[in-house]
Amino acid sequence: MLDDGSGEAMSKVIQTLVRYGELFGATRLVPLDGPTHVVTSMGMAGLEAAFDLLDMLIAAGAKTVEPFTVDPRPYDFDAVPYTDDEVRDIRALYPHQDRYESQLRALGLKDDDAFSCTAYLPETGNTPGEGDVLSWAESSAVVFANSVLGARTNRNSGLIELMGAIAGRAPEFGLLLDSGRLATWKGDVRTATLPPATVLGSEIGRRVVEGVPYITGLDRFLTNLQPSAARDYLKDFGAATASSGAVGLFHIENVTPEAIRLGTALLADGFTSFVVDDATFTPSSTTVRLPDLDLGVEPDTALIGCPHLSREQLSSVVGSILRALEQAGRERVSIRTILSTAPHAVRAFRAEQPATYERAIAAGMSISTFCPALHMNCPSSAGSPVITNSHKLRTYTTSHFFEDDVVLNRIVHGGNAAVQTGQEVTS
Amino acid sequence: MKTFTGRVITAGSTRGECVVTRQGFNILATYFKGIATSDPVCHDQNNPDLFRKHVGGKVLCLTQAIGSTTGGMILQCAAQLGIAPKAMLYSGHVDSISAAGILLADIWDGNRIVAIDQLGDEFLDAVRDGGEIQIEPDGSVIVR
Numbered sequence: 352m353l354d355d356g357s358g359e360a361m362s363k364v365i366q367t368l369v370r371y372g373e374l375f376g377a378t379r380l381v382p383l384d385g386p387t388h389v390v391t392s393m394g395m396a397g398l399e400a401a402f403d404l405l406d407m408l409i410a411a412g413a414k415t416v417e418p419f420t421v422d423p424r425p426y427d428f429d430a431v432p433y434t435d436d437e438v439r440d441i442r443a444l445y446p447h448q449d450r451y452e453s454q455l456r457a458l459g460l461k462d463d464d465a466f467s468c469t470a471y472l473p474e475t476g477n478t479p480g481e482g483d484v485l486s487w488a489e490s491s492a493v494v495f496a497n498s499v500l501g502a503r504t505n506r507n508s509g510l511i512e513l514m515g516a517i518a519g520r521a522p523e524f525g526l527l528l529d530s531g532r533l534a535t536w537k538g539d540v541r542t543a544t545l546p547p548a549t550v551l552g553s554e555i556g557r558r559v560v561e562g563v564p565y566i567t568g569l570d571r572f573l574t575n576l577q578p579s580a581a582r583d584y585l586k587d588f589g590a591a592t593a594s595s596g597a598v599g600l601f602h603i604e605n606v607t608p609e610a611i612r613l614g615t616a617l618l619a620d621g622f623t624s625f626v627v628d629d630a631t632f633t634p635s636s637t638t639v640r641l642p643d644l645d646l647g648v649e650p651d652t653a654l655i656g657c658p659h660l661s662r663e664q665l666s667s668v669v670g671s672i673l674r675a676l677e678q679a680g681r682e683r684v685s686i687r688t689i690l691s692t693a694p695h696a697v698r699a700f701r702a703e704q705p706a707t708y709e710r711a712i713a714a715g716m717s718i719s720t721f722c723p724a725l726h727m728n729c730p731s732s733a734g735s736p737v738i739t740n741s742h743k744l745r746t747y748t749t750s751h752f753f754e755d756d757v758v759l760n761r762i763v764h765g766g767n768a769a770v771q772t773g774q775e776v777t778s
Numbered sequence: 779m780k781t782f783t784g785r786v787i788t789a790g791s792t793r794g795e796c797v798v799t800r801q802g803f804n805i806l807a808t809y810f811k812g813i814a815t816s817d818p819v820c821h822d823q824n825n826p827d828l829f830r831k832h833v834g835g836k837v838l839c840l841t842q843a844i845g846s847t848t849g850g851m852i853l854q855c856a857a858q859l860g861i862a863p864k865a866m867l868y869s870g871h872v873d874s875i876s877a878a879g880i881l882l883a884d885i886w887d888g889n890r891i892v893a894i895d896q897l898g899d900e901f902l903d904a905v906r907d908g909g910e911i912q913i914e915p916d917g918s919v920i921v922r
Contacts, residue, residue: 371877374872374877390847396813397813397855398855399855400855400858400886404882404886404887488848490847506847507874509848509850509878510851510878510882511878512847561842561844593845595824597842597845728811
């Protein structure tokens with residue numbers, strides 16, 4: 352294919368995929384079974400080399416074989432009450448957004464609502480089937496597709512996934528092969544209660560880095576949850592494993608499809624064992640204090656939804672905040688509170704629960720479709736005190752991570768007490 | 779002086795100052811805050827080995843890259859801006875994210891980050907921040 356006459360750009364696409372695959376022992380490119388998910392969604396200053404590359408592809412007539420989805424946009428002027436400084440920063444930091452979105456449309460973007468890091472959920476519908484070979488990026492989407500849906504994609508980098516989608520094939524190695532899906536770690540969760548997804552995922556990601564963990568002991572909790580709640584737990588757990596480490600696949604005994612089908616036969620020879628128990632999450636064993644973090648800060652913003660909230664999570668979080676406000680005798684949230692979810696999930700929520708949606712907006716919540724991490728990349732946002740319940744967001748930004756109850760308390764009551772008494776977990 | 783030999787990912791002859799991380803190199807967390815201003819400083823607050831250190835133009839000695847899959851494209855763009863490491867030396871097998879960045883920079887922009895992997899755990903024991911290192915096109919690395 353290197354000499355198929357489709358021009359220099361297409362030749363480079365194939366050259367890139369072949370050399371990339373060869374580094375990992377691939378001997379062939381294999382056809383894709385489904386649409387791609389693309390990680391890069393921001394027209395950010397500094398990324399001109401990538402945008403120039405895309406111009407070369409478009410000029411060569413390149414287009415993905417199937418329409419693709421992409422991560423969330425970096426800003427949402429319709430839903431988020433920005434400060435003047437933030438608007439200034441957004442304009443300066445993302446000057447190429449219109450250019451980049453035009454490029455995505457030219458290359459085969461599904462539609463203007465295809466911007467979500469959880470596009471694999473039913474609301475957006477880029478949902479692969481078990482065994483489907485894919486060319487995906489976005490670490491949280493890759494780990495969900497592999498682990499929870501049983502699809503097969505490597506942890507491709509931005510642009511590699513798009514080149515695979517254009518070529519309609521991917522180099523066959525790693526997580527595309529049965530051998531690459533064997534568990535190199537066995538983790539036994541012995542906690543008394545279900546740990547927060549993002550905390551447990553972060554702990555396991557740090558331990559196994561890019562290994563494949565087979566987790567026992569979680570099924571006793573997850574099989575008692577509603578299916579959508581268990582799915583969303585695994586979504587947030589996986590996102591944390593992938594950002595604190597480089598996990599592309601996990602197996603949960605009696606829960607995820609390959610673990611149900613194959614059980615401990617998934618354990619590779621010579622796997623390493625570890626235990627996660629309640630002592631794992633004591634401050635002395637997990638907390639890393641860093642010089643620029645100050646527990647005494649008074650947060651002015653709460654960001655919830657990294658990765659994007661599912662439709663069910665959106666409804667649940669809004670309900671929790673409204674109930675807590677009512678119990679506190681308050682009408683509005685005390686700090687700027689931004690919930691982030693897929694465009695289709697916002698639409699469904701508004702259609703299915705219009706009164707609740709209106710109450711949430713009246714109470715001061717913003718229901719956005721933006722990417723919290725890209726929001727936090729703006730200097731004025733990065734320099735302001737922001738709290739989140741997402742360990743992924745905390746990994747990539749200066750936001751402060753707290754567990755759900757502390758974040759909720761701060762949203763409702765304001766002041767600094769809740770944060771000062773809360774335990775920051777930076778596992 | 780010690781010599782190590784690994785697998786050549788992108789060949790080159792270069793010499794430079796080491797910066798060493800013994801935990802995963804998070805490309806996005808390193809550059810996210812600074813790439814718009816061509817800042818070569820590592821902003822990954824979770825990596826005490828690299829946090830607030832210059833990585834641009836250095837020989838980065840690492841186990842592997844971790845974190846967001848945006849990383850490869852970020853590394854490609856960092857190379858174009860002159861704030862990427864001049865060389866990346868891996869003790870183990872290269873990861874899929876940094877491999878992509880190295881290849882994108884090389885194939886599409888002609889920006890070569892000299893890269894060698896599988897140098898062994900002893901390699902990381904032998905290097906230290908600020909130390910000098912010589913890299914040869916055949917994949918040999920001389921730690922001075």
